Amino acid sequence: MGTWVLVADGGRARLLNLEKDRSLTEVEGFICPEERLREQDLTSDRSGRSFDSKGGGRHGMEPATSQQEQVAIEFAKELAERLEALRNSGAMDRLVLIAAPAFLGHLRAKISDETQSLIALSIDKDLTQHKLPEIADHIPAAL
Numbered sequence: 108m109g110t111w112v113l114v115a116d117g118g119r120a121r122l123l124n125l126e127k128d129r130s131l132t133e134v135e136g137f138i139c140p141e142e143r144l145r146e147q148d149l150t151s152d153r154s155g156r157s158f159d160s161k162g163g164g165r166h167g168m169e170p171a172t173s174q175q176e177q178v179a180i181e182f183a184k185e186l187a188e189r190l191e192a193l194r195n196s197g198a199m200d201r202l203v204l205i206a207a208p209a210f211l212g213h214l215r216a217k218i219s220d221e222t223q224s225l226i227a228l229s230i231d232k233d234l235t236q237h238k239l240p241e242i243a244d245h246i247p248a249a250l
Contacts, residue, residue, distance in 0.1 A: 187217035
């Protein structure tokens with residue numbers, strides 16, 4: 108049992124274990140290669156077309172979410188499933204989420220209620236490229 112820290116953005120994540128001496132150990136890394144692609148590289152077709160509700164006009168339909176955002180949502184789902192597995196194994200009693208602001212919302216939406224109840228702290232910053240001691244400095248000693 109322990110405190111786990113997930114540091115993430117839309118394309119990269121690091122799963123860390125917070126040790127008793129307040130240091131961090133990297134346990135697992137995740138990469139989402141599709142995140143680095145441009146929107147046009149992710150979209151295979153032109154958007155669909157629809158008839159106007161009145162008259163004979165037609166217009167293009169835009170998807171509700173961009174392909175880039177959809178990739179981030181799928182990556183958040185993958186990370187949430189990993190956190191769920193940790194919780195189910197009994198290895199996690201607390202969770203700290205540190206994520207880029209836009210990605211933090213996607214992540215929260217995909218994390219189960221049971222795992223959400225273990226979140227002790229959320230920090231909306233992108234620290235994925237920082238060294239472990241720098242990340243540890245953002246976690247309060249009282250945690």
